[in-house]
Amino acid sequence: xxxxxxLAGQNLLSPVILFFVLGLLAALAxxxxxxxxxxxxxxxxxxxxAIGFKGGASVADYGADISLALAVMAGVGLSFVLPFAAxxxxxTLARGVSATDAAAVAGHYGSISIVTFVAATSxxxxxxxxxxGYMVAVAAAMEAPAIVSALWLxxxxxxxxxxxSDLWREILLNGSIVLLLGAFxxxxxxxERGMTEIAPFIEAPFKGVLCLFLLDxxxxxxxxxxxxxxxxxxxxxLFGLLMPLVGAAFGLVSGLxxxxxxxxxxxxxxxxxxxxxxxxxxxxxxxxxxxNPALYxxxxxxxxxxxxxxxxxxxxxxxxxxxxxx
Amino acid sequence: xxMHDAKRVEVMIEAVMEKQIVRALEGTGVTGYTILPVLGGSxxxxxxxxxxxxxxxxxxxxxxxxxxxxxLDSLLEALFPVLDEHIGVVxxxxxxxLRAERF
Numbered sequence: 001x002x003x004x005x006x007l008a009g010q011n012l013l014s015p016v017i018l019f020f021v022l023g024l025l026a027a028l029a030x031x032x033x034x035x036x037x038x039x040x041x042x043x044x045x046x047x048x049x050a051i052g053f054k055g056g057a058s059v060a061d062y063g064a065d066i067s068l069a070l071a072v073m074a075g076v077g078l079s080f081v082l083p084f085a086a087x088x089x090x091x092t093l094a095r096g097v098s099a100t101d102a103a104a105v106a107g108h109y110g111s112i113s114i115v116t117f118v119a120a121t122s123x124x125x126x127x128x129x130x131x132x133g134y135m136v137a138v139a140a141a142m143e144a145p146a147i148v149s150a151l152w153l154x155x156x157x158x159x160x161x162x163x164x165s166d167l168w169r170e171i172l173l174n175g176s177i178v179l180l181l182g183a184f185x186x187x188x189x190x191x192e193r194g195m196t197e198i199a200p201f202i203e204a205p206f207k208g209v210l211c212l213f214l215l216d217x218x219x220x221x222x223x224x225x226x227x228x229x230x231x232x233x234x235x236x237x238l239f240g241l242l243m244p245l246v247g248a249a250f251g252l253v254s255g256l257x258x259x260x261x262x263x264x265x266x267x268x269x270x271x272x273x274x275x276x277x278x279x280x281x282x283x284x285x286x287x288x289x290x291x292n293p294a295l296y297x298x299x300x301x302x303x304x305x306x307x308x309x310x311x312x313x314x315x316x317x318x319x320x321x322x323x324x325x326x
Numbered sequence: 327x328x329m330h331d332a333k334r335v336e337v338m339i340e341a342v343m344e345k346q347i348v349r350a351l352e353g354t355g356v357t358g359y360t361i362l363p364v365l366g367g368s369x370x371x372x373x374x375x376x377x378x379x380x381x382x383x384x385x386x387x388x389x390x391x392x393x394x395x396x397x398l399d400s401l402l403e404a405l406f407p408v409l410d411e412h413i414g415v416v417x418x419x420x421x422x423x424l425r426a427e428r429f
Contacts, residue, residue, distance in 0.1 A: 034377045037385070044380040166345055220379060227372050281383035285342045289411040293383065294372060 007314040011123055017309055019211040023218020024306070028226060035216045043213040044278070045179060050202035051118055051136055052180040056187025057195040058133025064188075067258065068134040071268075074254045075138035078272050079145035082250060083110035086243055087153050093242070094235030097295070099157030103150045104284045104291030108300045109243050110146025111276035112139055114176065115217060116305060118210060120270040120313045124263045129317070131263025139271055140180045144171045146276075147283045154288055167287050174279050214309075221301045228298040236295070240303030244273035248316050256324060266313075266320035273316065274308055275300035330426035333398050334390065337405065338364065339414035341385035350404040351391060358428065359391035369413070386413075392421065394429045 011017060026033045035043075059068070083106035090102045097105075117139050124131055187194060225232075232240075251272030255265035277300040284291055337347060344361065351359050364386040366375030376385045393401060398418065405416060423429060 034375075037376045037379055040377075040380050170342070216380075223375075278381040281381050282342050285340055285383045285412075289413070297384070 007123075007127070007318060008311055010126075011314045012310055014123070014126070015211050016119060016122060016207070016214055020214040020218040020221075020306070020309060023215040023220075024222040024225075025218075027219045027222025030226075034219060035212075040213070040216050043209050043216070044176070046209050047118060047206075047213060048114065048176055048179045049183045050206050051114070051121070052140075052183025053187035053194070053198065053202055055133045055136025056184040056189070057191055058187075059137075059184075060188050060191030062133065064134065067132070067260075068137065071132070071134060071138050071258055071260065071264075072141045074258055075141040075268075075271070076145050078250055078254055078268075079110045079112075079142040080149050081110070082247055082272060083107055083146050083149035083153060085246055085250070086110065086239075089243055089246060090236075090239045093239045094233055096233065097236065100154055100288060100291045101295050103154035103157060104288050105239075105296045105299055106153055107146050107150025107284060108275045108277070108280045108296050109247060109304075110142075110149055111144070111280045112142045112271045113274035113276055113300070113305060113308075114139060114180070114278070115213065116274035116308050116313070117267065117271055119214075119309055120267055120316070122207070122210065123313055123317065124266060127317070129263040129266070129321075131261060131267050135264060135267045135271075136180065136184050138268065140177055140184070142271055143174075143177055143276065143279050147171050147280060147287070150280075150284070151287055154291075167283060170286055171279070171283050174282070176279055217301070217305070221305060224294075224298050225302040228294050228302065231292070231294045231298055232303070236299065237303060240299045241307055243275075244304050244308055244312050247272040247274070248312070248319075251316075252319065252323065255320070260324070262320050262324045265324040266317045269316040269320060270308065270313055273304075273312055275304045277301045277305065327424065329422040329424065331395055332392050332421050332423045332426070332429055333395050334392050334419045334421045335398070335401060335405075336417050336419075337389040337409070337414065338386060338416075339389070339409065340412055341382045341387045343408060343412055343414075344387055344389075346408045347389050347405070350408050351389070351401070354397065354401045354404045356391050356393055356397065356401060359389055362388040362390065364388050369415075392423060392429050394426070 086106040086109035087102050090097055090105055248269040251269035255268040
């Protein structure tokens with residue numbers, strides 16, 4: 001318990017988290033602090049490029065074996081399954097939520113938040129805990145399958161849901177996935193030589209850019225919370241705090257079954273606990289336009305994201321150390 | 327100078343629907359249109375701004391086209407299924423243009 005509190009304290013006082021809190025408070029206090037859309041997108045592209053490349057270079061360093069394929073398959077499986085758990089939990093905790101809204105929310109919780117992933121890997125690195133470089137590929141693999149499950153849930157509930165070629169393109173070829181996987185492949189191909197060449201660009205400025213990006217995320221989350229009055233009922237709030245723990249439990253069991261390292265288990269728990277707020281909202285706006293965007297954005301970005309960032313990640317790391325560190 | 331009647335159709339819609347709107351326009355023979363980013367606003371679905379957002383899910387665009395009056399009905403028929411349940415507004419106004427052969 002002491003260890004969890006120490007880790008949580010260390011995490012809470014890191015610049016990354018404090019900048020997120022600054023953005024959140026600034027938005028709640030109605031400050032005019034904001035980032036132009038192009039800069040926010042630019043920072044997001046930089047982070048995806050850097051983590052993809054570093055993951056690929058790390059795989060080139062340590063070599064890839066069957067464990068990579070198994071971990072990616074487990075990620076795909078988790079992304080397919082988690083929306084069902086999220087759907088049932090949300091409908092149980094908040095009976096007033098419509099099937100369409102519950103399906104859309106479920107899709108977000110089956111998919112992942114890449115910034116939460118980055119925050120977890122930063123904390124792991126700061127604590128000197130190694131993790132498998134291919135977890136970046138697992139993260140990319142977990143982005144899309146949840147959308148299929150969410151649309152199946154929506155269709156089954158009579159809420160409709162369109163799955164056409166445009167949507168498939170939106171899901172499979174969205175910029176984040178292309179850049180993340182592309183950078184991962186280039187990092188893998190070029191290995192240590194490539195890493196040496198671009199390390200000054202992707203290592204030294206990384207934390208600073210992450211701080212700025214989280215400042216922006218804090219502003220967006222705060223703005224969302226401010227305009228979400230009436231959306232967040234006690235049941236919805238409880239779901240936003242409980243679902244990450246349910247997801248993390250799924251990730252824990254899968255990570256242990258795969259025989260991942262302590263860091264790998266913590267990362268898989270974090271991925272399973274996180275909720276998408278970039279790729280899935282765009283897909284849901286196309287496929288399930290009747291679902292309320294205020295509900296899924298507030299849950300994913302306003303409740304679950306801050307929870308994971310502050311308390312969730314240290315908790316998942318401690319549990320992984322306790323159960324996989326033996 | 328000789329002026330001609332035309333219709334100005336403005337579609338305010340979610341940015342994620344851009345491809346579908348463009349397909350509807352081109353499918354009805356409208357090859358001239360302008361797509362504008364929208365900074366922010368407020369409507370039935372609440373306030374929104376494009377600032378700080380990394381997901382296209384929360385951005386809006388404005389698609390503007392000038393067409394000959396006889397094209398209007400077929401264009402609106404093609405636009406309706408795209409707009410359907412999405413957040414957005416379509417407005418049509420009467421305008422005067424200089425070179426009718428372009429529309």
